Amino acid sequence: MSFDINKIRSDFPILKRKINGSSFIYFDNAATSQKPNIVIDSISDYYKNYNSNIHRGVHTISQEATDAYENARAKVQKHFNVLNSHEIIFTSGTTHSINLVANGFQDLLCDKDEIIISGLEHHSNIVPWQMMSEKNGAKIKIIPINENGELDMKIYDNILNSRTKLVFVNHVSNALGIINPIKTIIEKAHKVNAAVLIDGAQACAHFKTDLQELNADFYTTSAHKLCGPTGIGMLYGKEKWLKKLPPYQGGGEMISDVTFEKTTYAELPHKFEAGTPNVSGAIAFGVALDYLNGIGFENICEYESSLLKYATEKLKLVPNLKIYGESINKTSVISFNIEGIHAYDIGALLDKFGIAVRTGQHCAQPIMDHFGISGTVRVSLSFYNTKKEIDSLYNSLKQTISMLS
Amino acid sequence: MSFDINKIRSDFPILKRKINGSSFIYFDNAATSQKPNIVIDSISDYYKNYNSNIHRGVHTISQEATDAYENARAKVQKHFNVLNSHEIIFTSGTTHSINLVANGFQDLLCDKDEIIISGLEHHSNIVPWQMMSEKNGAKIKIIPINENGELDMKIYDNILNSRTKLVFVNHVSNALGIINPIKTIIEKAHKVNAAVLIDGAQACAHFKTDLQELNADFYTTSAHKLCGPTGIGMLYGKEKWLKKLPPYQGGGEMISDVTFEKTTYAELPHKFEAGTPNVSGAIAFGVALDYLNGIGFENICEYESSLLKYATEKLKLVPNLKIYGESINKTSVISFNIEGIHAYDIGALLDKFGIAVRTGQHCAQPIMDHFGISGTVRVSLSFYNTKKEIDSLYNSLKQTISMLS
Amino acid sequence: MKIKEIQDEIVEEFSHFEDWKEKYEYLIELGNSIELIDKQNKIDSNLIKGCQSKLWLYAELQNDKIIYTADSEAIITKGIAAILLRVFSNQTAKDILNSDIKYIEAIGLKEHLSPTRANGLVSMIRQIKYYALALNTN
Amino acid sequence: MKIKEIQDEIVEEFSHFEDWKEKYEYLIELGNSIELIDKQNKIDSNLIKGCQSKLWLYAELQNDKIIYTADSEAIITKGIAAILLRVFSNQTAKDILNSDIKYIEAIGLKEHLSPTRANGLVSMIRQIKYYALALNTN
């Protein structure tokens, strides 16, 4: 398939917006992606034609909704090449997925155990472990980052040992865009029998991951990061782990027998899907994966790489601009500062030019502390962005800087 | 405002469906409500025009999305007449809301404490407490139900004492439609300083509740039960309680400072809203409340009461039909069986006539055990249903029975 | 009769029905005629999962053939069991394992083939095949 | 000058701008001219919440009038602080408490009045009024 950027852009209604009189340019893709019509329409279609509570109904639309929901699960399973569909748990997003696992390990670990977190983590991947560690006393060790923002793998080797029970690393860092060497991290962790959770929130919009090949024990993502709606995400867990973990939330769907004396839990995946799920969200999540696979991840990768290269080179022409995290293993993120200017000022003025970037600490305060800065300007690209938009960014950024100097 | 049923029905696109050649009749409203166009369109509008991650962005659409999200919170606050907007927590639904509270009380209670649950509860309101009680040893006491399905308030008086720390009752029972005497329950509980959580999942579609007047400590609902989308709901908690409860999930938004040594939590409501919330869901939830308030809950109540009365009288004409839960305090639910016929057979054949009812135990196995039955046929009505539809139900039910006898 | 022949016979029978009512009336009739499971085998361990009404299935070997018996609280579920048992009961394990279930689609009950259906048809078929695997004497 | 007069003056000044660029250039100019907070008062307890760049606000009483000083890491935030301080600093607590902030809308910065804005304007206004309440000597 060829990559037709005009066709693709026409799929995204929001790209037609004007902001402050200018064409809208969206470079905040790492915060959330925009949605193509086909995804938006799948939500309307659900509510207009077959909205129903699922799993327990014998009537037609309940059956249709259940089938569509389970079909969405099968799409996620196929996309990530997962062995069993019941290893895919629908959650409300990555944060929920990670908390589910952290809550489960609360009972499985004790104060003799250690867990390892990378220094590149999003808050969602730090706080749940702190909360867990407060309860069971497990020690948290950190893989620090070097001046390029890469994980220091030597230190990883040093802190990994037979007490290590879990390793938590994001696939791609949201603050810097760095792709972590998760394959190596997983292999080494497995040698000491530690489980590995990979937070794929930032990776899944940019490339396809084969979870059987990767051999991670857990993997998470949020649909809103990959052209799907808010309020839905997934947790992949190996069957043996999902069976071991206690349920997270109690409620409908996740039980097979309830009496006031004793409750037996339902089988996977229902054990972890208490209550009425986000049915429309799951269906639209599936449609989003279809859409991305229709374009093809090879095409997306190739196009985004050339965009990233172009943008990096262009931005480097700006005087006094410093990029954080200049690894060669990067996805579509450029995090930078201009000497003597606060990121907020740049973001606020770029917005006036119709350009949306993110400023601040990107939910990754430890990384900012590492670089001794209070935040950055983050430009995050997607396959629906263009070089022309990058040119506009460059021009507006220069005007912004001259206004602020 | 007058109640124009034709206008109202035209707001709900799904009501135009045909099932198996017949007009679609939806009597499964207690499982989930159908959605008016205005709610469906608000979701498309969000994704087409201002989809963005919220709270941390300085750019225009992030601001628009944040305002719309917080405006939705204000609508919920106003609807339930809540004092502070930060007492409204957006969750993914009632199940999530209840688990959040149960998880919080895990740390606040010990094995000397007791909690009271009603015998009319949905599984969502039983299992989380069982899970909590397994951790902290708090005892669970039950308010049993009588032959009409009403709570035995004498026994409530007996089991309530100074060890009681929490009382959990649903406002309306989903299995039987019975409205519980929650005002009395709350007053009595407060006399012994117990907190009360009211599960409003089944109540909110039928009447408006003034939470300051009711004086409940916690109140929960799911948007999908009241013309809103799936994947979003709310937890109301009194400020003093929400401050006391520890956070539930860790992640973005819910922290104010994160280092690897120590994390301080953000203020209410953010403390309980970790991660990217269901932004489109919250906005559409607000629109659903607007829609219902536009019709007017007095009008809805009046219309639904007359429907319930009509349906009850009509169904009683069917030979060998037994209704469970014949309290006079009921909302729009009729739960019944026909002697000698299994509920599933009735549901399956009614579906062939285009009529959606629910069959089974309605996530309320203890109630079924109480009546010594394996399930019921549940007809649950909404303000968009009509007497004509009830006539169709009656006729189809008679044919169904004659086929099965 | 061979499995395929019985299936063709059933398809032929169902082809005469003009509407769903006739079809379901027949299904109910079949449900009433099903070879009921022996009381001693109507136990929890023989319950089929994923079914809203209780559904029991039992199998035993008689002269190299598998005899299936079933029961359910719901008559439609029993009817559905009946059109399975008529085909698969009293056949050899090998024939059962080699057979398909396309006839279910052909008689217009395809809707019941979704794995999420509350009548447990798919679970029942799976269980029938499990028994055939377990009791295979070749 | 009275609060209302200064507000009118600011509205008049802003009315000459033809586009957002001129307006923001002026805001930046104002930001550079703000009365900076004393170093000893630039402490965490004087930080305003809900602001992406650090923003300090301090107030003290001088002859019945409240003198506000502020500082921020970001110049636009400082500019916004400046148009508040020019109005409210050196006024009596009573006048401050009785004033409104309609002029913010009139100068076309209404977008900043959302309570969720990351520049903290709304929090700053609230803090200014809190100080006036606390330092009210009448």
Ligand SMILES: Cc1ncc(COP(=O)(O)O)c(C=O)c1O
């Ligand atoms: C009384 C009651 N409580 C709780 C729930 C659970 O709500 P949800 O599935 O939306 O979390 C329901 C809905 O089925 C209900 O009827």
Ligand SMILES: Cc1ncc(COP(=O)(O)O)c(C=O)c1O
């Ligand atoms: C790396 C990473 N992990 C976790 C998250 C949290 O995802 P969500 O907010 O969808 O739960 C994000 C998104 O902000 C992220 O970028």
